[in-house]
Amino acid sequence: MKIDFKLQQNIAAIKNIFLSDQSLVYREFGKTAEAGKAFCVIYIDGMVDKNYINDNVISPIMSMLPRSGQRPTDFAGYIMNEVITSIRIHAASEIDALTQALAGGNAVLLIDDTFEALIIQAHGWENRSITEPTTEKTVRGPKESFNESLITNLALIRKRLRTPQLKCKFRTIGTLTRTNVCICYIEGVASHDILRELEVRLNQIEIDGILDSGYLEEMVKDSPFTPFPLAGATERPDIACAKLLEGRFVLLCDGTPFCVSLPYLFMETFQADEDYYFNYTFASVNRFIRWIGFFLTTSVPAIYVALTTFHQEMIPTQLLLSISASRQGVPFPTIVEALLMLFVFEVLREAGVRIPTVIGQAISIVGALVIGQAAVEAKLVSAPIIIVAGLAGITGFLVPRLDGAIIILRFTFLILSAFIGLYGYLFGVVGLFLHIASLRSFGIPYMLNTGSLKFQDQKDMLIRAPWQTMTQRPQLIGKKNMKRKADIEPNGGKQ
Amino acid sequence: MKSVKLLYLVFLLSVICLLCGCWNYREIERLAIASGLSLDSLEDKIVLNIEIANPASGQGEGTVKPVLLKSEGKTVFDAVREIIAKSGMKVYWSHAKVLLLGEEMFNGKLIGALDWAFRDAETREDMWVLVAKGRKASEILGSKPELEELVSFQLDATLRSQRFISRFPSVELWKLIDDMTSRENTAILPAVRLIDEKGKTVPLIEGCAVIKKQKLLGWLTAEETKALLWIRDELKGGLTIIEKVGSPDTNVTLEIFESKTTVKPVFEEGRLSMAVTIKLSVEIAEISSSMDVIKPDGMKLLTAEGKKQIKRDIEKVVKKAQKEFKCDILGFGSKVKAEMPDIWREVEPDWDEYLQDMEVEVSVDLEIRGSATTSKPIMIED
Numbered sequence: 001m002k003i004d005f006k007l008q009q010n011i012a013a014i015k016n017i018f019l020s021d022q023s024l025v026y027r028e029f030g031k032t033a034e035a036g037k038a039f040c041v042i043y044i045d046g047m048v049d050k051n052y053i054n055d056n057v058i059s060p061i062m063s064m065l066p067r068s069g070q071r072p073t074d075f076a077g078y079i080m081n082e083v084i085t086s087i088r089i090h091a092a093s094e095i096d097a098l099t100q101a102l103a104g105g106n107a108v109l110l111i112d113d114t115f116e117a118l119i120i121q122a123h124g125w126e127n128r129s130i131t132e133p134t135t136e137k138t139v140r141g142p143k144e145s146f147n148e149s150l151i152t153n154l155a156l157i158r159k160r161l162r163t164p165q166l167k168c169k170f171r172t173i174g175t176l177t178r179t180n181v182c183i184c185y186i187e188g189v190a191s192h193d194i195l196r197e198l199e200v201r202l203n204q205i206e207i208d209g210i211l212d213s214g215y216l217e218e219m220v221k222d223s224p225f226t227p228f229p230l231a232g233a234t235e236r237p238d239i240a241c242a243k244l245l246e247g248r249f250v251l252l253c254d255g256t257p258f259c260v261s262l263p264y265l266f267m268e269t270f271q272a273d274e275d276y277y278f279n280y281t282f283a284s285v286n287r288f289i290r291w292i293g294f295f296l297t298t299s300v301p302a303i304y305v306a307l308t309t310f311h312q313e314m315i316p317t318q319l320l321l322s323i324s325a326s327r328q329g330v331p332f333p334t335i336v337e338a339l340l341m342l343f344v345f346e347v348l349r350e351a352g353v354r355i356p357t358v359i360g361q362a363i364s365i366v367g368a369l370v371i372g373q374a375a376v377e378a379k380l381v382s383a384p385i386i387i388v389a390g391l392a393g394i395t396g397f398l399v400p401r402l403d404g405a406i407i408i409l410r411f412t413f414l415i416l417s418a419f420i421g422l423y424g425y426l427f428g429v430v431g432l433f434l435h436i437a438s439l440r441s442f443g444i445p446y447m448l449n450t451g452s453l454k455f456q457d458q459k460d461m462l463i464r465a466p467w468q469t470m471t472q473r474p475q476l477i478g479k480k481n482m483k484r485k486a487d488i489e490p491n492g493g494k495q
Numbered sequence: 496m497k498s499v500k501l502l503y504l505v506f507l508l509s510v511i512c513l514l515c516g517c518w519n520y521r522e523i524e525r526l527a528i529a530s531g532l533s534l535d536s537l538e539d540k541i542v543l544n545i546e547i548a549n550p551a552s553g554q555g556e557g558t559v560k561p562v563l564l565k566s567e568g569k570t571v572f573d574a575v576r577e578i579i580a581k582s583g584m585k586v587y588w589s590h591a592k593v594l595l596l597g598e599e600m601f602n603g604k605l606i607g608a609l610d611w612a613f614r615d616a617e618t619r620e621d622m623w624v625l626v627a628k629g630r631k632a633s634e635i636l637g638s639k640p641e642l643e644e645l646v647s648f649q650l651d652a653t654l655r656s657q658r659f660i661s662r663f664p665s666v667e668l669w670k671l672i673d674d675m676t677s678r679e680n681t682a683i684l685p686a687v688r689l690i691d692e693k694g695k696t697v698p699l700i701e702g703c704a705v706i707k708k709q710k711l712l713g714w715l716t717a718e719e720t721k722a723l724l725w726i727r728d729e730l731k732g733g734l735t736i737i738e739k740v741g742s743p744d745t746n747v748t749l750e751i752f753e754s755k756t757t758v759k760p761v762f763e764e765g766r767l768s769m770a771v772t773i774k775l776s777v778e779i780a781e782i783s784s785s786m787d788v789i790k791p792d793g794m795k796l797l798t799a800e801g802k803k804q805i806k807r808d809i810e811k812v813v814k815k816a817q818k819e820f821k822c823d824i825l826g827f828g829s830k831v832k833a834e835m836p837d838i839w840r841e842v843e844p845d846w847d848e849y850l851q852d853m854e855v856e857v858s859v860d861l862e863i864r865g866s867a868t869t870s871k872p873i874m875i876e877d
Contacts (some may be wrong), residue, residue, distance in 0.1 A: 312521070312587065312589060313590070317590045325559075327524035328524050333522060462501070
């Protein structure tokens with residue numbers, strides 16, 4: 001619908017669209033020749049900076065009015081270019097554009113006797129300030145984290161990557177939320193094939209609302225139903241920049257501090273940003289601990305059950321006797337014990353996340369004392385199973401990105417073990433490897449280089465090699481410019 | 496087509512689950528964990544005693560008490576299954592450490608005993624085998640050791656430390672069967688007897704039993720066993736005492752660090768003889784008088800005396816094997832077979848008789864490489 005020539009018509013049209021929405025503010029001012037107002041500012045209360053509208057829109061127009069004699073032919077253009085002192089302003093001639101702008105937190109200036117209206121960007125809603133990251137704490141490294149504003153987040157990345165090669169492509173997704181989403185990448189490093197694929201997948205998304213980048217992550221996955229993460233997520237700008245430097249893409253999403261990075265490899269779940277800030281020996285040890293942690297958290301209950309119920313000959317005699325002693329008088333079979341305690345651990349974990357932090361302490365006390373010690377004393381479960389469940393649970397926190405996969409693996413392995421012992425466990429492991437080896441993230445094999453024997457491929461895998469030796473970007477991902485130190489040609493070398 | 500393939504896959508997977516051999520879900524606390532067993536012979540029956548490691552359930556205290564189960568049967572396995580009838584428990588064998596054999600078992604019942612232990616799926620081939628000397632094997636299993644709660648664990652610990660004393664051999668089941676089935680058909684087994692100590696009867700492993708073809712030929716003392724192990728190149732450590740070096744009250748104890756024995760068959764003028772060379776590397780561990788055997792001429796004396804005494808000990812046991820046991824516990828036969836296969840073919844049929852008159856040349860190469868942490872004897876002037 002075109003904008004009408006008459007101001008009152010337009011006001012009526014907008015009022016009709018925003019029927020029964022009382023948060024809209026209409027401010028009419030100025031006089032025309034034939035009684036009535038000449039201008040009307042419309043905005044949604046709370047989303048617009050009122051002082052900005054006052055100082056830069058209303059007051060310049062008002063001070064202009066007395067001295068205006070002859071109206072210029074392009075009155076809207078005149079107001080926009082010569083009266084209003086706003087840096088973000090444009091004209092529109094469709095009512096639809098106006099309503100969208102209003103819903104997006106802009107102010108609209110309607111002018112009598114013109115076919116155009118002005119849209120003034122004067123966002124004035126409250127934003128959370130930039131704080132320390134809450135989910136990815138580090139001892140050493142930047143302490144900033146993203147917040148809910150996409151523009152702020154983009155600035156946090158720009159601040160660190162001061163190159164014109166950093167490209168940002170915007171789009172809105174979600175028919176109702178109209179969420180701004182930004183694809184960031186470094187031109188000349190990131191692969192255009194992946195970019196094209198990413199854009200295709202984003203275009204295919206049909207949804208009414210995007211409230212967190214998790215929606216995007218799940219909807220652009222290569223294998224939608226795998227429990228393994230096929231895209232990274234972080235609230236730390238330094239991690240986002242590191243991913244960009246490796247040739248990956250970062251998806252920023254308005255309204256959430258978490259950005260998504262892709263393509264994503266299995267070994268990235270074992271990397272932490274601190275690995276790169278600390279001494280490489282310490283970082284390598286930590287990296288190694290995380291790999292072992294993944295093994296322990298998925299396998300300890302399964303191996304314990306397999307050994308104690310099938311392969312008692314594999315347990316050292318003294319250990320066998322002490323396990324046997326602690327099992328005396330326990331009413332449940334070992335497998336039931338194991339399932340029970342793992343379930344209890346998951347309950348405690350979930351409860352710990354869900355409850356308000358002030359009573360969080362109570363959970364750990366109840367969990368540790370009541371469930372653990374009391375259950376052993378009451379001979380409901382044996383002591384070793386508490387250690388097993390505890391170990392499996394604690395080591396699971398070493399690789400938090402994998403928690404969904406870990407729970408599934410742990411219980412699958414455990415049940416397979418309970419049926420046919422280590423034989424079943426190995427079946428599970430083989431199945432796991434078949435699955436993760438078949439996964440791809442944006443066409444890049446999920447297990448890329450994990451089994452490679454070349455030193456260059458292993459530099460950032462089980463260990464973190466010294467920075468001096470990490471001269472290349474990851475294969476396939478940063479293939480446009482493998483050398484980390486080389487200059488990047490503008491526009492990726494294209495003329 | 497696709498569903499047929501899927502069916503195949505499901506079928507194959509379920510077959511795999513069924514074909515995976517010997518498995519069973521058993522709760523750990525239901526197991527009667529055998530720590531050792533003894534076999535005795537009673538008329539035409541075999542008497543089996545099993546020592547069960549019974550973990551006492553208590554708050555935190557992991558004390559293990561022995562429980563003895565006894566049964567009889569026509570064969571070993573018969574007796575093993577009899578236990579179920581008596582106690583309702585199925586014995587779990589994978590942690591059995593020792594197999595004690597009574598002397599009467601060497602009247603033709605040895606194969607039966609070894610075969611079951613070797614064949615059964617649960618028993619391990621690295622179980623120690625011992626011979627009870629002077630008592631029934633069951634009595635030894637029922638004795639009360641000083642430190643460990645269980646006799647089997649005590650015997651296991653002692654046999655594991657064999658290399659520090661070398662007063663007895665330590666023989667695992669597979670090794671025994673290996674020795675018994677090779678051409679010489681001989682084996683040595685550690686001998687265990689009971690001694691009284693502070694009113695308790697405790698098991699003591701000392702010396703060895705000489706076995707040939709299911710027969711117990713006799714016993715060797717601790718000293719003889721050590722010499723025998725020397726010849727067989729099975730001595731890995733331990734002590735040797737050189738007596739009366741220079742003066743009657745000077746006994747020097749040497750600790751053996753390296754010992755390498757080479758046995759070389761020599762064929763000269765139609766006669767086969769053996770050259771045994773022992774290379775020893777020792778340290779002085781103890782000197783019982785103020786005599787200085789560390790200074791050069793004292794050392795010379797000690798070396799000469801040591802060579803003489805070690806040679807004497809070894810020759811003694813060679814004599815004993817040749818004349819008394821008349822069998823090849825020395826392991827010479829396999830050496831001849833390896834190095835002179837042609838001659839071996841000739842002498843093989845009556846090797847034991849051939850062995851009796853064979854000349855054995857023993858030479859000892861003794862290197863005293865130090866005197867531990869002090870270079871002086873304790874000098875006390877008279």
